[in-house]
Amino acid sequence: MSNETVIAQVLIEYGDALRGDWSDFDGRGAKSVLHGLASELKGDTGAHDIDWHRNDIGLCPDGNGHWGGRWGHCDSHECPTYAKEKAEGNA
Secondary structure (H helix, E strand, O other): HHHHHHHHHHHHHHHHHHHHHOOOOOHHHHHHHHHHHHHHOOOOOOOOOHHHHHHHHHHOOOOOOOOOOOOOHHHHHHHHHHHHHHHOOOO
């Protein structure tokens, strides 16, 4: 995937995760994520792959557009990566 395609996909998944979470956001975390993505697009930082971005932001590693891992929603969505980690005792 091109760098622009990776960032576009991360933005879509991030937006879905934000919309699907009814917690109170103060905006600082979102601002930091968006500034980091903008810096990468401008070439100020090195390019990262989709897996790096999902892990950095805390998104579902399977690209399902929700928060991932122990505190996320992968368990209720039966995401394969989380199910594997859970079975191995790593979740």
